[in-house]
Amino acid sequence: MTSPAEQLLPSTQRALLHRIAIAQAEGRSPSLAAAVQRSGQAVWNGSRTCVDGHAPDSDTQFRIGSLTKTFTAVLVLRLRDEGLLDLGDPLEKYLPGTGAGDATIHQLLGHSAGLAAESPAPWWERTPGSLRPGLADVLGEQGRMHAPGRRHHYSNPGYTLLGSLIEAVRGASWAEVLRTEILEPLGMHRTSPQAQAPHAGGWAVHPWADVMLPEPAEDLGLMAPAGQLWSTTADLLRFAVFLAEGDDRVLAAASVAEMRAPAAPTEPGDWDGHYGLGLQVVRRRGRTLIGHTGSLPGFVAALWISIEDDVAAVAFANATSGVPVGEVAAELVGIVAEAEPRIPDPWRPLPEVDDELLALTGPWYWGTRTNILRLTPDRGFELQPLNGQGRGARFTARRDGTWIGLDGYYAGEILRVVRNDDGSVNHLDLGSFVLTREPYDPAAAVPGGVDEDGWRGLGS
Template structure:
């Protein structure tokens, strides 16, 4: 049984407070609120404000901008898991008449459909959605910027199309599907498409003077699936727990893992950030973070999750610019992960032993390269090089007795046992590669055969 998280040390709490205080002060933000979660529990929260005794807390709503896209992506993955669509389906199959129906659902989710980044004017984030009543108004005339599938190009209209797809296939509005399928199961009562008190007001701060201007807070209409939502640090950390482990009431752990896998090449020269399916993937300071950032006039937001260290952080602020919230949230994760590393769970034996599978464990050789096969929970296996890096993967069992790769070079590849007529094991076949019990075992079916002279030294 997993123990409850311990209280953060005083030095860690002070470092977290110092980081957000610096961000609010140097970024000249009217207010800023942040919270950190570990082992599914909020272990720290803090806020700063330009108004004395009026700082926001974990229940104060801010607009979260493009973090909304992650919610939209979850709704699409739910349709896939229910068998109502495939991610490789062209949009036209389910939502005809858009003019861009040849792009796939997968490409829209990962921003590789080649669509424009923004809707044609007027500035959609500061004007009512009623100005764009139809999808044609959102897409405009120049819909294609790049060849679909060839590169990552962030597209807000692409997520408008996904919202329309959800409504078409589900037979309910995007907002209704969101409420019923995500917010209610995860008990996210303070997340909504319209602000609910207590909530922050959006402000623009003059770049060269300490004065402010209120920003409009428009209903985005059809663009809502790309950036409409309001939420709190408390609710977003509930969402973070779901994104870390999955929740069968919403989306399985396997489907959530798929969301975290990079789906298309990033911008040229940018190897530190990639995009999965509705999730950004950031590599910083030796850690991999998944989550999303968001912005709309008057608001900035960031949610980052470190799966390995089991630490999540949310930062919300009500300013148009000035605070690099993604960097602040990443720093909060780093402060906790470095100052108070995760305590590993106790080692425990597997609940049951498959003796046939146990007999397969140990050394296997791909040519002369030594690998180790280990058992994992649930009848799975892991095959890794015995020394150094190289090709390796975890595999999950299939009903037919084979295994399919979950990650690494062999993701999606099939691992199977090839037996002799008497039932004894001849070799392992992994995507046509032969793994034998001895280097180039002459008794195994090694493609090309094994020299009959056997191993030899240098003849002089």
Template sequence: MTSLSEQLLPGTRRALLHRIATAQSEGRAPSLVAAVQRQGQTVWSGTRSCVDGHAPDADTQFRIGSITKTFTAVLVLRLRDEGLLDLDDPLEKHLPGTGVGGVTVHQLLGHSAGLAAESPAPWWERTPGTLRPELADVLGERTRMHTPGHRHHYSNPGYTLLGALVEKVRGASWAELLQREILEPLGMHRTSPQPQAPHAGGWAVHPWADVMLPEPAEDLGLMAPAGQLWSTTGDLLRFAAFLAEGDDRVLRAASVKQMREPSAPPESGAWELQYGLGLQLVRTGGRTLFGHTGSLPGFLAALWFDVENDVTAVALTNTTSGPAIGGVAADLVKIVAEAEPRIPEPWRPLPGADTELLALTGPWYWGTHANLLRLTPDGGLELEALRGNGRGARFAVQSDGTWVGLNGYYAGETLRVVRNADGSPNHLDLGSFVFTREPYDPAAAVPGGVDEGGWRGLRA
């Protein structure tokens, strides 16, 4: 039987290798390892090294920097799912005495709490965490850069607070909780707060000469939830599969989906880069990528997954600067998605036909705006505009027979079917808007009424 890893075309495999070889060579990286996953299996892996015979593999640890934040976010959302906190709770409710307790858990997760980007000097990534023994040492004197909730401002100390929050609520250390609640259930045995052999050493490459300098690998102390972890391409592919599908042992599918939704409005217009809850969101080349990048002195890391095309890529390197590793991982996704598009699942009819739901399908009109309502395979409804850029949305049924909007303009809004005496649908009430079977149907309760003369042409 042909394995899935052998099903990538030779041209695709060569393009992937060429991409990482170019990145390692032009970026002057001591070593670089990458891997691609599809259908839950590794379909390609590649590696480059400046030392013959010493190339890293899928089991070699690299430091992953801020990808650590995604793990911390999962720990927080587990608390929410267990009812131990609400994302709109102020930090003070669960972790008093920080001096910034008015910010919410949601704002901290999405970097909209207005906190400083970094801790006070000295450079926290390159010095021992023992220099910052208390949260006050991490936050410093000037804690607020912006009004909470008004804009995205990336904050490493914000994730230190989230790590402290998890420890306070659980009564155990961040590292212990990480191991017990995420790493063990997902089988991530090569991810750890401290390096475990085999692991790469971190290097700085001189900007103007081909010489190197070893970088220190400090224990970050209280800053660990923002960037401490070491991992491998193999483990990060497992983590990405969980972030795409969920795993009830760790976090349900609905919660990991929430992580992938923008947590704060973009600064202007359509967005290309956004932040969810512990995840970065990127739109590039007509695709939306989810994941995170990471860096610490001596290391660069990137993890991106494309849910629609079912492609995940991880790229890790052991240099402070050089390859644009986030772009490398994104390009690996692009190469596979474009060269070998995902083959869709076969169409299959629904297991049964609900006549009441079928009666709702077809065209509906909001005034003169033509819309189409269709059934979705999961038993929901989907509204889309038939012309122009109308307001589309998906809806899920509620216990009282109404429907709630799941996305777009109508997210959270109620869709109610208003019926005639015989039970047939008369019109739809969607957040007070009336949708009728005909444009301004006189038989429906159109606000403002319908002119008795009806539709007419231009009179001479």
């Protein structure tokens, strides 16, 4: 077993190479490039090609298609964090006259605005963006496919609207805002709206014969925020670090984490994933992965990150179809995580003791149910049922001396300490629920009161 700072074992590296070799051969792709990152450091790069001596490397651009949407979503969240908009606002407030202005920004980010999946003909991915000079040409007359907010329905025009929203609020082009607010701060100098050498060419491979046809690489115009970008495995691994940890130069960790939360109901029977705000979240072999897949004619791409394992993987192929890069990238994460499990950081005691917080830890009772309150290193708390079943949550401290729930049933709920006149603790109040040191403590302010005769047996 290796430590996170070391390179992968030779056996792990061979397993990764074996996986992409199978993908390239069976998927019949002209080339395939992949890379893996652990603890924020690239630990493996691999590629396969049908052209001797021309295998792509970590600096070779491929088109990443709908992975572009994650970048667009980050730009919208930046506007929200700056107080320039609210995700619950209707689009009409900032971009009037689109015909879809009653959709909220949150619905557009999570593909629940009910808009069509594609723009009207001609096929937008294989034709110049100049054929769609205005938003009316992108949206067409199709109207709504579904009632807003009712279901997830993936929409490329929806992200076109978000790109135009960014331009309207910032007063600059989507590409310029992207460059100055994400790409430059994160050092992603090989990610761009237009291809920059060295880059792969896009190909279609005949389904029934081993022959190829070059695919056009069109400038998507207004549709660019939905799928325009080109990038490299090295650059997307930099982006993966940001999506895992946040970066205050771009977007705080709390806002990046918000992107992972389900934004809309999933399709019936789909229990293996959801869509957040510009991020896909999937379950693969018991592992939660965040990221996005993408495709445009001639290219497929995928980026997956396992926060728990601290492993990320990128996979590209320059073929319109054939290589399941989403599955390949997920399996690359799994190969590393399972062959060389993450070694946890050493346990360390807190640097200092806060006696007042320490006194709050231990058992607390909601009625007769036992809960354990544990102090976390950030002066927050974690509340969990003693038997591990039921409502639990993490809480972070607020300046007013209370704590707010971060997840679970109590997400957003306030935990406060209620004290007696002498300063001693009477009970904890959690969203009006009273938690006491003893089950129905008669000395605590339990709603409904506590029977003065106390606990009794069957014959009492």
